[in-house]
Amino acid sequence: MKPEQVAYEIKQNDKVGRYVVAAKELEAGEEFLVDTAAVIGPKHHTPPVCLGCLSLTSGDTLCERCGWPVCGPSCADLPAHKEAECAVFAAANVKFSSSVEDPTADCPQYECITPLRLLLTIGSKIWNDKIEKMECHSKERKGGVDWNADQINIVNFLRGPCKLADRFSEEQIHQVCGILAVNTFEACSRVSGGNPVRALYPQFALLSHNCVPNTAHSIGADYKVRVRTTVPVKKGDELFITYTHTLQPTYARRQHLKLSKYFDCECARCADPEELGSNLSTIKCPKCEWGWVRAEKPLDDASDYKCHKCEYKMSNADTMKVMGVIQREIEALDPADLEVREQLIKKYHAFLHPKHAHLTALKHSLCQLYGRVAEYTFEEMPDLLMERKIELCKHMLQIADIVQPGYSRLRGMILYELHAPLIMLARSLYQQDVLTGFALLTRMQEAERVLAEAVHILSFEDPDSMEGQLAAQARFSLEQLQQTIIMLPQQIDIMDGEQHIGG
Ligand SMILES: [Zn+2]
Ligand SMILES: [Zn+2]
Ligand SMILES: [Zn+2]
Ligand SMILES: [Zn+2]
Known part of the structure; x- marks a missing residue:
């Protein structure tokens, strides 16, 4: 029996519709679902x-049959194109019209492609068994901005110039647009040259959202999605993914x-x-001193904010205005500007909780910048900045433990960032005689544990992905570190001895 047949179970209730629970006890890091995309576009x-x-x-080379x-x-003859929109466009003589001014600008003509690919599966086994039942939130979408844009760029285009009015009703096309909007995932693959595409996974899409997910997934070059737990999950417990960014505030x-998934x-x-x-x-x-201001009713979008110690209140509008100002200030930053980020952290510490999402975003960037940007490479960084990088990584690990617990990608990446400054700082302190040989060994062993866990977590990723490549690099670093640790007792003896003689 395939593992996915026994590892999870699909349930249903009135509140959320279908959802997925563990059909047996699952360990952290256990793969429980592999799904193939029903449509990629x-x-x-x-x-x-x-x-x-x-x-x-x-846009200079065009398909000889359809002109897109x-x-x-060889790409024109791939079934994904040849057996889908190619025939429709060729029959209706609908050509691609390029915007000559800017070939990198979004092209509204492309909005119909993935919906058309999905429409063409209507009546197939996968449509009847799985896709037709998928959530499309037509009621919530109807009359909204997305709906109206879809009406013009997709419904009218397919039923008008593409001559599909007899095959697909307006309602059917909107249903398909809704299914795609609610359920697709973005996938990057080497097949598409790293360009992100959208893929619809009928089984994977059944997992409900939670702002603290207990699963992680990776999508390979074959566009198969592999889903695994990040923490131990008991039999009968629900399995969750996240449809949003876990490091953002509520x-x-x-x-x-609400805007992208309509709930x-x-x-x-x-x-x-x-x-x-x-x-x-x-x-x-x-x-007041040490009072924290938080939403009174976090599930009410218009909630005011109130201090937990004094009676101080901030209106929702005022709070959102301040948050918006900070958000824009952060978004406008040069991605490599380390010093401005440190200055902003000092500034915002005066009026945000040290763990506030805006401070955490700045600290997260700094974790990755220290050791990598000009004037702050590991060779140039003094001990104080090694300590800073360690402190920033530990801040991020504390947050990750709450919002992406267990073997999450976030934890894997941060542990990888943490191992190098641990090693560098230990070496430097030993050279300055601050650490004994034994303390150096202990610290190197701590760095080894950190790196080994990073390797373990990142090894779950697809080898072609950015994280997968990092896993290979981390594995190499771990082997080197282990060699160093084996040799260390000998070297420490010699060095300690020399110091004695010299002193
Ligand atoms: Zn191609
Ligand atoms: Zn074609
Ligand atoms: Zn939530
Ligand atoms: Zn107060």
């Missing part, structure tokens, strides 16, 4: 891409979910003003 908003392999294209961009004849996550998240983290202790939405009280 260009993202909703995309510049022109090859309709065969979905790589970015200048491809890399060449109001931002809930707004993103109000009421998970335990959203319902808790302290966000389960992560305090990603907590503001410092300007009126």
Whole structure:
């Protein structure tokens, strides 16, 4: 029996519809679901891409049959294109019209491609068994901005110029647009030259959202998605993914979910003003000492904010205005500017909780910048900055333990960042005689444990992905570190001896 047949079970209730639970006890890191995409196509908003392999294209080479961009004849003949929109466009004589001014700009003509690919599966076994039942939130979408844009760029285009009015009703096309909007995942693959595409996974899409997921997934070059647990999951417990960014504060996550997935998240983290202790939405009280200002009713989008110690209150509008100003200030930063980030952290510490999402975003960037940017390479960094990098990594690990617990990608990446400054600092302190040989060995062993866990977590990723490549690099570093540790007792003896003689 295949593992996915016994590892999870699909349940149903009136509140959330279908959802997935563990059918047996699952260990942390256990793969429980592998799913194949029912449809793969260009993202909703995309510049022109090859309709065969979905790589970015200048739009100069066109398919000989339909006149839409491809890399060449072999891409034109891929079934994903040839057996889908190619025949429709050729029959209706609908040509691609490039915007000559800017080939990198989003091309509205492409919005119909993935919906058309899905429409063409209507009546097939996979449509009847799985896709037709998928959530499309037509009621919530109807009349909204997305709906109206879909009406013009997709419904009218397919039923008009593409001559499909007899095959697909307006309702059917909107249903398909809704299914794609609610359920697709973005996938990057070497097949598409790293260009992100959208893929629809009928089984994987059944997992509900939670702002504290207990699973992680990776999508390979074959576009298969592999889903695994990040923490131990008991038999009967629900399995969750996240459709949003776990490092964002509650109001931002809930707004993103509402706009993109059409539902109000009421998970335990959203319902808790302290966000389960992560305090990603907590503001410092300007009126009293050590008072924290948080949403009074976090599940009400219009909630006011109130200090937990004094009676100080901030209106929702005022709070959102301040948050917006900070958000824009952070978004405008040069991605490599380390010093400005440190200055902003000092500035915002005066009125945000040290773990607030905005401070955490800055600290997360700094974790990756120290050791990598000009004037702050590991060779140039003094001990004080090694300590700073360690402190920033430990901050991120504390947050990860709450919002992406267990073997999450976030934890894997941060542990990888942490191992190098641990080693560098230990070596430097030993050379300055601050550490004994034994203390050096202990610290190197701590770095080894950190790196070994990073390797373990990152090894779950697809080898072709950025994280997968990092896993290979981490594995190499771990072998080197282990060699160093084996040799260390001998070297310490010699060095200690020399120091004795010299002193
Ligand atoms: Zn191609
Ligand atoms: Zn074609
Ligand atoms: Zn939530
Ligand atoms: Zn107060």
